[in-house]
Amino acid sequence: MITLGIESSCDETSCGILENSDRILSNIVLTQEIHSQFGGVVPEIASREHNKFIYGILEKALNEAGCKMEDVDLIGVTTGPGLIGALMVGIAFAKGLGLAYNKPVVAVNHIEGHILANFIEHDVKLPTLVMMVSGGHTELIFMKNIGKYHVLGRTIDDAAGEAFDKVARILGLGYPGGPEIEKLASEGDENYLKLPIAIKKEPDFSFSGIKTAVMYHFKGLSKEMQEKHRADVAASIQKAVADNLLYKIEMAIKKNMPKSLIISGGVAANKYIRKRFEEFCRERGILFFAPPLTLCTDNGIMVAKAAFENFKRKTETYNLNPVPNLKLIEV
Ligand SMILES: Nc1ncnc2c1ncn2[C@@H]1O[C@H](COP(=O)(O)OP(=O)(O)OP(=O)(O)O)[C@@H](O)[C@H]1O
Numbered sequence: 001m002i003t004l005g006i007e008s009s010c011d012e013t014s015c016g017i018l019e020n021s022d023r024i025l026s027n028i029v030l031t032q033e034i035h036s037q038f039g040g041v042v043p044e045i046a047s048r049e050h051n052k053f054i055y056g057i058l059e060k061a062l063n064e065a066g067c068k069m070e071d072v073d074l075i076g077v078t079t080g081p082g083l084i085g086a087l088m089v090g091i092a093f094a095k096g097l098g099l100a101y102n103k104p105v106v107a108v109n110h111i112e113g114h115i116l117a118n119f120i121e122h123d124v125k126l127p128t129l130v131m132m133v134s135g136g137h138t139e140l141i142f143m144k145n146i147g148k149y150h151v152l153g154r155t156i157d158d159a160a161g162e163a164f165d166k167v168a169r170i171l172g173l174g175y176p177g178g179p180e181i182e183k184l185a186s187e188g189d190e191n192y193l194k195l196p197i198a199i200k201k202e203p204d205f206s207f208s209g210i211k212t213a214v215m216y217h218f219k220g221l222s223k224e225m226q227e228k229h230r231a232d233v234a235a236s237i238q239k240a241v242a243d244n245l246l247y248k249i250e251m252a253i254k255k256n257m258p259k260s261l262i263i264s265g266g267v268a269a270n271k272y273i274r275k276r277f278e279e280f281c282r283e284r285g286i287l288f289f290a291p292p293l294t295l296c297t298d299n300g301i302m303v304a305k306a307a308f309e310n311f312k313r314k315t316e317t318y319n320l321n322p323v324p325n326l327k328l329i330e331v
Pocket residue numbers: 009010081082110114133134135136137160161162164165176177178179182265266267268269270271296297298
């Protein structure tokens with residue numbers, strides 16, 4: 001069975017083609033560079049860029065996969081969460097393809113896509129804890145099975161990726177900030193700035209206080225000291241994000257006794273965080289899984305995977321309206 005996944009919820013235009021449950025035939029991702037000059041994604045520009053490039057991305061994905069639209073059995077498209085105008089472009093495109101080629105088009109929750117990116121290469125041991133960390137979400141989820149999710153805690157303010165993006169801006173780095181912080185942090189001292197664990201007693205996360213603490217510290221330094229300690233600040237925020245995530249994960253492990261931990265979303269691409277998670281799991285005797293680096297940030301293959309798995313279980317949905325704040329269905 002061939003599934004085409006279409007992703008356009010934010011600033012990546014992507015089409016991925018998946019054969020059955022785990023064979024990636026192609027995964028073409030266009031990251032819209034145009035937003036970097038504004039320091040963040042401009043919604044209207046994102047929609048226009050999706051519109052301009054989505055057809056070319058599909059053609060590339062089909063060519064690389066060695067398929068034609070006629071060979072595709074199922075189309076999955078992200079219907080939320082995301083930017084409404086950006087979502088609409090992918091949805092209209094998917095609907096058009098479905099009508100023209102007489103193929104079923106199913107709705108995909110972007111967050112479920114990020115989670116299931118882990119299940120393409122790995123035989124994840126269930127139940128698992130999912131640490132979903134992206135530009136818009138920070139959610140700790142107890143997952144009994146595919147389609148069976150329960151959110152244990154989420155951020156009450158900024159998402160982890162957003163915290164990286166905002167601190168990067170304070171440090172005068174480019175957008176997206178996560179990869180820039182990671183690069184710079186490799187030369188810094190992670191113990192330079194002590195940053196606290198937020199709301200210790202609750203399972204929820206908070207990153208805005210850490211970001212503000214970094215801002216006041218950095219702005220209080222002379223130009224010369226800012227230059228000297230930029231890498232140290234980057235390493236300190238990276239450590240603080242990992243510490244905060246692992247603190248709440250530790251609480252959740254004690255309560256829920258999962259067999260494994262997985263990390264999902266753009267921040268999962270951070271090698272320091274992956275290493276910290278790996279060590280943490282090794283010390284506690286549970287398995288750790290992370291998606292391949294190319295499947296951490298937004299991509300069409302994760303959408304295809306979620307569409308395929310739901311279709312297989314007959315839990316697919318055909319409501320193709322864009323829902324900017326779409327939630328995971330919890331059981
Ligand atoms: N190596 C990295 N280290 C830390 N953060 C990273 C890294 N690579 C990407 N990120 C962060 O991941 C985020 C982008 O991830 P993703 O594409 O999953 O988010 P999104 O799609 O914008 O949000 P959502 O998935 O919540 O809708 C950005 O905030 C970016 O800074």
